[in-house]
Amino acid sequence: MSNWLDKIVPTVVRSKAVERKASVPDGLWSKCSACEAVLYQPELERNLSVCPKCGHHDRLGARARLNAFLDEGSQTELFQELIADDRLKFRDQKKYKDRLSQAQKAT
Numbered sequence: 407m408s409n410w411l412d413k414i415v416p417t418v419v420r421s422k423a424v425e426r427k428a429s430v431p432d433g434l435w436s437k438c439s440a441c442e443a444v445l446y447q448p449e450l451e452r453n454l455s456v457c458p459k460c461g462h463h464d465r466l467g468a469r470a471r472l473n474a475f476l477d478e479g480s481q482t483e484l485f486q487e488l489i490a491d492d493r494l495k496f497r498d499q500k501k502y503k504d505r506l507s508q509a510q511k512a513t
Contacts, residue, residue, distance in 0.1 A: 438462055 436447050440462035450457070454474055455464040466474070472481070496502040 439464065 434447055436445050436450060437443070438445055438457040438460060441457060441460040443457065443459040445457065445459075450464075455466050455470075456462070457464070490506055492502040492506070498505075
């Protein structure tokens with residue numbers, strides 16, 4: 407026994423309706439982890455990751471936290487010339503010096 411709608415609406419029309427989906431760029435919308443409200447990402451960033459619906463404070467990265475409370479152009483990074491070395495002569499499957507050099511090349 408078939409559905410009465412199958413007789414009225416052709417299969418082609420139904421398949422085209424299913425194929426149409428809105429293209430939304432990734433990272434444009436996010437969901438609050440507390441109230442699960444859908445939030446516009448630029449608005450959430452302006453609010454310093456505080457949900458405007460419930461007031462939940464989401465996590466901030468270190469750089470974003472510093473930018474939030476430091477004046478623009480007033481900060482200076484200290485110890486930029488500091489280089490890590492292996493004072494303990496640490497050994498694992500690879501030498502620590504090798505791990506350091508690989509990490510420095512990667513960044």
